[in-house]
Amino acid sequence: MNRFIVPIIGFAILVGFFAIGLNLDPTFVPSPLIGKTMPTFSLPRLGEPDQTVGSDDMLGRFTVLNVWATWCGGCRQEHPVLNRIAEQGDVPIYGLNWKDDAALATDWLRRLGNPYTATAFDEEGRVAIDWGVYGAPETFLIAPDGTILYRHISPMTMDVWKNEFLARIAAARGGS
């Protein structure tokens, strides 16, 4: 074989992998939790440390768990989207405030608006470990029976909300 052809063949193989790599959603990290029941938790409520919020509160209807922190740029980016979703009122959003400072987090919600039905304050990140959280922001969709239906990594957008979350809720409702 002609040795001058080798480089272009090597390049073609590389491009093949890149093309596949692009089609794989880079934000998709397979979660072993999808289809399983959500890990139970019970944490102090942000701003009201004497009260708790936990997985039991999220049963009985479709809910969303959004992992956020004030130190996370992506969270700030998605915050207006979460506010809009909350205004629509179809699905309650629970927050999991992750490895954060309670005062900063409370201030953040006061300034930017609070889309959360309730926010659990996970100061040491223990619950986040149970949920397999690897960065913020992450958002989970949970069915009324507590099954995790979907996990989205990276900031929420209205497109993702419609195509991935609302579509799954509609499908689950239609199927049951």
Add this chain to the structure above:
Amino acid sequence: MIPELGQICVTLALCLAVVQTIFPLVGAHRHRGPWMAVARPAAAGHFVFLAIGYGLLTWSFITNDFSVLAVASTSNSALPLMYRIAAVWGGHEGSLLLWVLLLAIWTLAVSVSSRRLPEELAVRIIGVMGFISAGLLLYILSVSNPFMRLLPAPPDGNDLNPLLQDPAMALHPPMLYTGYVGFAVAFAYAIAAMLAGKVDRQWARWARPWTTAAWLFLTLGIALGSWWAYYELGWGGWWFWDPVENASFMPWLIGTALIHSLAVTEKRDLFKGSTLLLAIGAFSLSLLGTFLVRSGVLVSVHAFASDPSRGIFILGLLVVNIGGALALYAWRAPGLDRNAGFRMVSRETFLLVNNVLLSIAAGLILLGTVFPLVLDALEMGKISVGKPYFDAVFVIPMLPLVFATGIGMHVAWKNSDPGQLLRKLRWPAIIAVVSGVLLTALAWGTGPVLTYVGVCAGIWVILSSLRDPVMRLFGKGPRMTASTVGMQLAHAGVGLFVIGVTVTSTYSIETDQSIVPGETKQVAGYTVTLKELQQIQGPNYTALRGDVEITRDGQPVARLHPEKRIYRVQTMPMTEAGIDAGLSRDLFVALGDDLGNNAWSVRIQYKPMIRFIWFGCIVMALGGLIAIGDRRYRAVARQADAPAVSGTAARPA
């Protein structure tokens, strides 16, 4: 209004880039003088409109026009002016516009200084560069428009990533991009030569200074990035093998091989196939670097919001540019390459070894960088390849290369007498081994064998590089050209670099201590006292500032002020390390986390010889600069103009 004007300018630049591509390339193919004459004016216009467009974008940043999305997302009204200007390339869109602007500047430089070149070669080079620019401008205007409006405008911007708010980091991207883009010139030279079906010594002589210039910028750009990482990230590390760094390092390795391969092509009319391939490779890896960093294929999701439409577009650009070049190579290179004899002990052999080892290193780094992606594509899971792999695959080919460099510089072309070589290099070798072992053992104590090997290798290269210039100072030995002196200086820089890396990685002392203000710690014979901590206010951040006193045997050594900054807009904590820099060692103090009870975790590090790493890079770049200054790149080119033109005209159709 201003951003729209900018967009019009960039659109006009795209139109001119298309003109700059079609007329010269077709004109050169059909030998149409008037068509070819379009090349230079088009390149000039292309530059002018891009410069205006870029200037207008910069204006939007300076005037805090937050109705422009790029401004709103990477700037802020509290940001100092210098960083508002740097914020232009702080985001994806602006940085690509800078990329294209730099390409236009290189094109302009080629077109201005190419009067001595055969007309067909010159306009083909300009045409190829126009082609590259047109593709990227199309990309910018279709999916990555920096002039995009954001209406209604937010009251203030999202601020520049605090990591980038630093003088070195502000300069790092333009420097790096100048290097990346500079390899486009060598790439265009290679394509033009293959289109003409002619690669000769004269061609290599013309291509050499351009390649060296690009390499010089890339060297400085990488060094600047490494220096920045060292003092800004707060870990005291200087290289992390992350995909972004690898993306800049691979073109550097291939570009280095290209410089050496071009030398063989110029002197001996050999290695033409590998020179062409390396020229394509250096720029391809630069483009790939842009792709890897910008598309989000490899980068973690939290670094850049990834956008598949951009990724697909860039992949298309890669296929057209690199795939096209490699197809041309597969078609044309077989007729251009030639084999000629050289003996085992000859400059050619050493340069061949050099090229092979550098290419292997680059290939293995590429493998490590894309391997996680490949596994993912094959659905074998997500993994990451880390530092141990890269350290190993880099050191294994590089260590023999460093030894060979010391010999290779003194080997004659074609055939060399081993006995004479031995006599010449006997003393530098002996001195290197003895002084390397003694110096290491006396200065820093015993270490692993590889440390001695590394220090000896570094001293060996330096002595071998300096042998001829020093002899010349005493009036002995032949006269030396600027390019020889530059070459030797650059190799001495490699030696300094090797010593720095070896000593720093073996003898650094890195400690994390819990410390209360007023408390004293002992590190590497130094007494470190945290005097006090106080709150200070910066223009767009608040900071906790430590006052650290360092003494040794009761004598004051340094007073450092490490800071822990919180930037207000992005509420991101940043570490500003306090560093006492010295030629033989750095003392590095960085504030860590609040441990409660008034205690702080403080990172205290002793880093011997770390300055040699960057100093070595600067010396390498300086060597490159001196080599570019060689008169023969200009003088000889002028004489050879006439025969070369007839040569290209007589090329096979």
